[in-house]
Amino acid sequence: MNLEEKLAELRALEETAPLGGPEGAILPALLDVLDAMAQDLDEVRQTQDTILDVLDSYAGEWEEDDQEEAHYTAECPSCGQSLFFGEDALEGGEVICPECGAAMRFAWEEEP
Numbered sequence: 858m859n860l861e862e863k864l865a866e867l868r869a870l871e872e873t874a875p876l877g878g879p880e881g882a883i884l885p886a887l888l889d890v891l892d893a894m895a896q897d898l899d900e901v902r903q904t905q906d907t908i909l910d911v912l913d914s915y916a917g918e919w920e921e922d923d924q925e926e927a928h929y930t931a932e933c934p935s936c937g938q939s940l941f942f943g944e945d946a947l948e949g950g951e952v953i954c955p956e957c958g959a960a961m962r963f964a965w966e967e968e969p
């Protein structure tokens with residue numbers, strides 16, 4: 858039984874055998890509050906589902922990006938060591954040779 862069904866049952870019970878006295882006035886108002894909370898919760902769930910769907914689609918894109926990430930090789934001008942590096946290193950504009958510690962700078966021209 859879900860929340861909405863439980864609330865409907867409770868409301869039916871209250872309508873069948875309403876309480877007298879101050880409690881009798883409070884209970885219907887309390888049920889209204891619970892109904893509103895159940896509706897809000899339902900909206901939150903739907904929003905959560907939407908967010909999870911969006912995250913899932915992004916996760917798919919990120920995996921593709923990882924596979925497509927370009928890697929470069931270069932030869933250290935100082936010691937001749939072959940270097941293998943990714944785009945991240947290039948964006949920094951400098952690659953440090955792990956063999957001799959020489960820094961290689963890259964100057965990038967903006968794409969037309």
Ligand SMILES: [Zn+2]
Pocket residue numbers: 933934935936937938954955956957958959
């Ligand atoms: Zn080197």
